[in-house]
Amino acid sequence: MSHPRSDPLRVGVIGTGAMGRDHIATLDRYVARARVTAVHDRATELADKVAAPVGARVLATPDALIDAEDVDAVLVCSPDPTHLELVLHCLEAGVPVLCEKPLAVTADGTAQVVAAETALAQRRGGGRLVQVGFMRRYDPAYVELKRDVHDGSQGDPVLLHCVHRNPSNHTGMTPEQVVGNAMVHELDIARWLLEDEVVSVSTRTVRRGGTWQPGDPVVAWLDTAAGALVEVEVFVNAGYGYDVRCEAVGSTGRSALPDLVGPDFQTRFADAYRLELQQWTEAVLAGEPTGPSAWDGHRATVVATACVESLRTGRPVEVPTEPRPALYA
Ligand SMILES: NC(=O)c1ccc[n+]([C@@H]2O[C@H](COP(=O)([O-])OP(=O)(O)OC[C@H]3O[C@@H](n4cnc5c(N)ncnc54)[C@H](O)[C@@H]3O)[C@@H](O)[C@H]2O)c1
Structure with a gap:
């Protein structure tokens, strides 16, 4: 289940390829109120390379990362077909998630995320948890x-x-x-x-x-x-x-x-990625993400x-x- 968020926000990153590495470097350099605490990649050697310089630990599975005690929020940067299952797991765990685009590879998949987030918000009386990486x-x-x-x-x-x-x-x-x-x-x-x-x-x-x-x-x-x-x-x-x-x-x-x-x-949109991660961090610490929503990802x-x-x-x-x-x- 979800646990109280700490400040700075402890972020877990799934997928440490081109996009994941760029986001980790941006969080580390430019987002004062966030810290990368955990990373996972199917190719463990890639996760090992990026974890040590930012003081993060490497977790063996995405599930272990989403459920980790030292992870308040998750960045999904693994390939498109993996997004749906990972975002649904974050929702089940009550963990805010910034998922790279596309939210899922089919409209049925993105509709599932919208339905799950809507049902969760009704059940808990809370707001959104999902943001999509339309930076x-x-x-x-x-x-x-x-x-x-x-x-x-x-x-x-x-x-x-x-x-x-x-x-x-x-x-x-x-x-x-x-x-x-x-x-x-x-x-x-x-x-x-x-x-x-x-x-x-x-x-x-x-x-x-x-x-x-x-x-x-x-x-x-x-x-x-x-x-x-x-x-x-x-x-x-x-x-x-x-x-x-x-x-x-x-x-x-x-x-x-x-x-x-x-x-x-990475060069053309460096400012956009930095502003995206800064504003996402501030919004999650304040209660809920305010950027592109699961609905935007779905449409x-x-x-x-x-x-x-x-x-x-x-x-x-x-x-x-x-x-x-x-x-x-
Ligand atoms: N917003 C943007 O402008 C932007 C730009 C580039 C990529 N992206 C998105 O970011 C995501 C990653 O793209 P990329 O260019 O970094 O790809 P990439 O191939 O460079 O990296 C993907 C990483 O995910 C790992 N991986 C594969 N399957 C996995 C799994 N099941 N669990 C965990 N890790 C797994 C791979 O080992 C690899 O390191 C994609 O969804 C892509 O669409 C967004």
Whole structure:
């Protein structure tokens, strides 16, 4: 069962690959009110390497970490298919969890998290425990862009052009994985930036020589409830750098992210990860997380599922609407 949280917050990290290592370093350097006390990775030698420098211990299983007496909150940084079971375990244990995106790989899975968190909050009379790692919402340039979209200076939102390009040679990813793992960031940012819901989608891949070449771009068009159109390009094999762009066009003006091409996601979004972890820590210590919720994680995966269905059928797909549970009002 859950135990009282200490200050500084004692954080356990599951998964010490690229993302886990980056979060551990950020917590250690920049988050004064958090301490990494425990880590677990299926590859124990990776956990061993990161644990000693921050004074954490290595635990043999994710279950042992979630239930540990010296863990107040958990960061899930293991591969996408592991997220659902780990987050459900955190909920059962009453432990706050920041889960990397996506919250789960299917919309059924993300719905299970929403149902479990909602039932727990009703039973305990408490609030949220889950936050999803949509860290772009903390990026200062995205925050400024959102201010521009809503301050009246550019009229009503009409179009959003989103571009997500990775430098590396991700030739192992299927178009479905590009949508579920990478495009999901854009699907969340469109909802957040426009404060609107996606109601239908149309998705295509590039087909060089008449066929999909692994790593080639996937492009989606999203219609929102208010009538804006969002165009999304995800190109995980762009070669030249890590390049995330977003232009918001309104009925009387436009604004865009600055040109910030970098070598990798860790460099481009360093401030966003730091602010995400600082604000998550403060919010958990104050009672409950306030960042992107299980509901946000669920809706992003519902839209991603529709995008995959559109890829499969070659047709536009309606996105199912659902009432937002009161916990996420
Ligand atoms: N928010 C972002 O911008 C962002 C960026 C990159 C990755 N991510 C997410 O972070 C997660 C990790 O991605 P990554 O790039 O660090 O991958 P990675 O492959 O570098 O690291 C994953 C780690 O998890 C370990 N692992 C595998 N199965 C495990 C299990 N069952 N239990 C515990 N550990 C296990 C692996 O040994 C590896 O060390 C993914 O869900 C990914 O989508 C998010």
